[in-house]
Amino acid sequence: xxxxxxxxxxxxxxxxxxxxxxxxxxxxxxxxxxxxxxxxxxxxxxxxxxxxxxxxxxxxxxxxxxxxxxxxxxxxxxxxxxxxxxxxxxxxxxxxxxxxxxxxxxxxxxxxxxxxxxxxxxxxxxxxxxxxxxxxxxxxxxxxxxxxxxxxxxxxxxxxxxxxxxxxxxxxxxxxxxxxxxxxxxxxxxxxxxxxxxxxxxxxxxxxxxxxxxxxxxxxxxxxxxxxxxxxxxxxxxxxxxxxxxxxxxxxxxxxxxxxxxxxxxxxxxxxxxxxxxxxxxxxxxxxxxxxxxxxxxxxxxxxxxxxxxxxxxxxxxxxxxxxxxxxxxxxxxxxxxxxxxxxxxxxxxxxxxxxxxxxxxxxxxxxxxxxxxxxxxxxxxxxxxxxxxxxxxxxxxxxxxxxxxxxxxxxxxxxxxxxxxxxxxxxxxxxxxxxxxxxxxxxxxxxxxxxxxxxxxxxxxxxxxxxxxxxxxxxxxxxxxxxxxxxxxxxxxxxxxxxxxxxxxx
Numbered sequence: 472x473x474x475x476x477x478x479x480x481x482x483x484x485x486x487x488x489x490x491x492x493x494x495x496x497x498x499x500x501x502x503x504x505x506x507x508x509x510x511x512x513x514x515x516x517x518x519x520x521x522x523x524x525x526x527x528x529x530x531x532x533x534x535x536x537x538x539x540x541x542x543x544x545x546x547x548x549x550x551x552x553x554x555x556x557x558x559x560x561x562x563x564x565x566x567x568x569x570x571x572x573x574x575x576x577x578x579x580x581x582x583x584x585x586x587x588x589x590x591x592x593x594x595x596x597x598x599x600x601x602x603x604x605x606x607x608x609x610x611x612x613x614x615x616x617x618x619x620x621x622x623x624x625x626x627x628x629x630x631x632x633x634x635x636x637x638x639x640x641x642x643x644x645x646x647x648x649x650x651x652x653x654x655x656x657x658x659x660x661x662x663x664x665x666x667x668x669x670x671x672x673x674x675x676x677x678x679x680x681x682x683x684x685x686x687x688x689x690x691x692x693x694x695x696x697x698x699x700x701x702x703x704x705x706x707x708x709x710x711x712x713x714x715x716x717x718x719x720x721x722x723x724x725x726x727x728x729x730x731x732x733x734x735x736x737x738x739x740x741x742x743x744x745x746x747x748x749x750x751x752x753x754x755x756x757x758x759x760x761x762x763x764x765x766x767x768x769x770x771x772x773x774x775x776x777x778x779x780x781x782x783x784x785x786x787x788x789x790x791x792x793x794x795x796x797x798x799x800x801x802x803x804x805x806x807x808x809x810x811x812x813x814x815x816x817x818x819x820x821x822x823x824x825x826x827x828x829x830x831x832x833x834x835x836x837x838x839x840x841x842x843x844x845x846x847x848x849x850x851x852x853x854x855x856x857x858x859x860x861x862x863x864x865x866x867x868x869x870x871x872x873x874x875x876x877x878x879x880x881x882x883x884x885x886x887x888x889x890x891x892x893x894x895x896x897x898x899x900x901x902x903x904x905x906x907x908x909x910x911x912x913x914x915x916x917x918x919x920x921x922x923x924x925x926x927x928x929x930x931x932x933x934x935x936x937x938x939x940x941x942x943x944x945x946x947x948x949x950x951x952x953x954x955x956x957x958x959x960x961x962x963x964x965x966x967x968x969x970x971x972x973x974x975x976x977x978x
Contacts, residue, residue, distance in 0.1 A: 542678035543702070545868040553578045553863040556856065557682050557701040558661075558849075559668045559714050561586065562645075563842055564828025565707030566652035567604070568849035573660035575857030576864070580699065581656060582684055584667040589646045591730035591773060591807030592842070593764045595747070596641040596648075598925040600843050606641075610651050612767040614639035615747045621793065622908035623752035623901040630911055633918040638925060642747070644766055652846075667694060668713055671704060676822060680704055702866060703823040705852055707845075710810040712830035721817030723832050725810045726759060726839075727780045729787045730773030732766070735801035742797055743770055751904040754789040758898050759839065761790030763797075769804060775839065777813055811839065815887070820872040825852050835887060837894040843927065844883070851875045886923075896948065906947035915940060 543549065554577045558569045561583025569581040595615070600606065616639050618630040657663045666684040673680045680701050685694030706714025710725050735743075743765040755761035761774040772794060774786045791798070815832040819825065827833070828845035835844070852875045857863070859871025897907035910916050915936050922928075932940075 542675055543866040544677050545866050545870065548865045549863075554703070554856075554860045554866065555679075555701040556580070556703045556705060557582060557680070557699070558705045558707055560707035560709060560712075560828070560830065561653050561663070562588070562590065562649055562707060562709065562828060562845060563652060564830070564833075564845035564849035565705070566649060566656050566849070567846040568705050568707060568827060568853040569661040570652070570656035570659055571850050571853035572857060573656060575853070576862035577853075577857060577860065578863065579656075579661040580664055580682075580701065581653065581661050582664045582666045582668050582682070583653070584665070584687065586650070586653070586663075586665055587646055588649060589644070589805065589807060590649075591728045591809045592645050593730075593762050593771060593773065593839070594643045594645055594648070594766065594842070595764065595840070596643060596842050597927060598638060598640070599927050600846070601641060604846060607651075610647050611641040611643055612647075613642040613745060613765045615642055615745055615765070616640075617746045619746065619748045620908045620911045621748060621750045622905050623754070624905060625793070626905070626908060628908050628912045630917055631921070633914055633921060638921070639745075640747070640925070642764055642766060648842075664688075666697070668708065669696075670713070671717060673822075680823070703856065703868070704825075705849070705856075706824065706826045706830045707828050707849060709829045710812045712826065714824060715816060715826055715830050718818065718821035718824050718826075720819065720821075720826060723816050724777050724813040726775040726777045726813055727783045728773060728775040728807075728809055728811045728839075729783045730771055730807045731787065731791070731803050732769050732771050732805040732807070733798055733801040734769040734804050735798050739797055739800065740765075740768070740770070748794065750790055750793050751898070751908065752789075752793075753901055754786070755793060756786050758894070760898075761786070761793065763790075763794050770798060770801075772798065773807075775811060783808070811841065814891070819876055820869060823868045823872075825856075825872040825875065827852050835890045837890040837898070838924075840924075848875075848879060851879055902950075903948070906950060910944060910947055913940070913943065 556572055556577050556579055558565045558572070558579065558581045561569075561581055565581055565583065569579050572579040594612075596606075596611075601611070616631055616634055618640075620628045620630055622628075653663060664684070664686065665688050666686045669683045669685060671680045671682050680703075682699050682701060682704070684697055684699075686697045687694050689695065704714060706712050706718075708714055712720070743763065745765075747765065748763040750761040750763075756774050756776045758778050759775045762772070764771045772787075772791055774783070774790045776783060776786060779786075812829050812832040812834050813836060816826065816830075819831045827848040829841060831848060833844040833848050834841035852872065855871045855875035855878075856867060859867035859874065897903050911920075915932075919932055
């Protein structure tokens with residue numbers, strides 16, 4: 472049987488029997504090496520129908536035979552094998568999806584081209600994520616307990632005074648953070664493939680996918696073309712997702728994030744020991760903010776924009792100018808740029824394909840947060856697949872994926888909507904940004920903001936304080952509108968002025 476299975480035709484009786492079990496004729500891939508050996512024979516012991524084996528290598532140096540995937544209808548049991556899922560992309564969303572799938576009994580392949588990837592990301596993670604995702608302290612560079620919001624006129628507001636001694640925002644380097652999550656997924660059984668996804672094919676709605684990718688396991692810069700067959704695909708391949716394009720997920724607005732990592736003198740690094748800064752103003756971004764976030768032995772200085780991407784370097788220079796008194800004398804050790812989605816895609820699943828993380832568009836407006844939501848979406852999608860497949864023992868498809876999407880929308884739709892509104896209200900002009908920074912000085916605003924961010928829950932407020940906040944917000948907006956109509960020019964910004972230097976020195 473092992474010598475003839477590659478070219479065997481399934482008999483009409485076998486087809487009838489398979490159809491009754493929810494199985495149909497096997498889909499045949501091309502350009503894939505076939506294996507015939509005593510080892511493969513044992514895979515089919517007790518099988519009632521001929522099956523093919525594909526040689527799949529590239530899973531961290533492991534070369535092994537895997538069972539040919541048949542077309543199987545949703546809900547039908549899988550005989551002699553587990554559900555097979557390919558996760559495309561090894562960032563937080565892909566790594567957390569792969570971990571959850573592997574723990575749940577699903578045969579998992581995570582394909583990632585850049586295993587040392589350094590995404591231009593502020594790297595902030597909420598406190599709840601540490602416990603929820605069981606993150607060790609050694610991958611967290613800094614515990615930020617203070618933050619400065621700096622207005623277009625360089626007015627500084629200290630944020631964080633409502634935090635308790637045990638509350639903080641974690642700062643991490645993505646190359647360390649992502650690598651940890653991938654390694655943990657691998658230890659739990661996921662196969663990590665150093666490869667670049669090229670395309671996928673599916674002969675029928677119930678048939679398997681053939682994944683075509685270039686493998687870089689041998690160190691080749693060009694990559695070696697390889698293929699594998701899987702039942703389902705999770706697209707976790709970022710804002711430029713190839714999986715999203717394949718399922719016609721629709722276009723969306725995206726921001727360009729630009730970041731420089733700067734190693735500054737020890738005395739200046741001491742200033743940023745547990746402090747992060749956020750700058751707002753037309754100079755640093757017309758629709759976002761600039762940041763200075765502390766890392767292990769350097770700071771990350773960056774900005775982003777949706778509406779004027781071609782001017783991103785100009786905005787980056789302005790961010791450096793605004794912070795230069797505190798970062799001068801530093802050396803740029805890395806420059807990074809990357810697209811960041813601005814809202815969820817119109818379509819996030821099709822058939823047995825799901826999108827998570829940046830590929831699905833899960834980055835919040837106003838704050839630009841994406842790490843937690845990426846990891847959470849990957850986990851939720853995988854949990855739905857594990858449950859829908861009965862721990863990998865039966866086929867599942869779009870119905871299971873829809874369970875994940877429905878849960879996601881119920882849990883986070885309001886968060887995305889509120890932050891979208893806040894960005895439209897407070898990031899539209901410099902006077903509005905001045906009003907925004909002024910509001911951030913309010914203790915009640917700080918408490919509500921940090922509680923919602925740190926614990927990712929909608930925090931119920933005090934009705935009386937909510938009314939007071941509403942009045943203050945309306946007053947600030949009206950004042951900003953008045954300023955905008957009186958003076959259409961931007962609020963003057965002082966770059967590294969003597970007064971600013973003296974204020975920083977005094978601090």
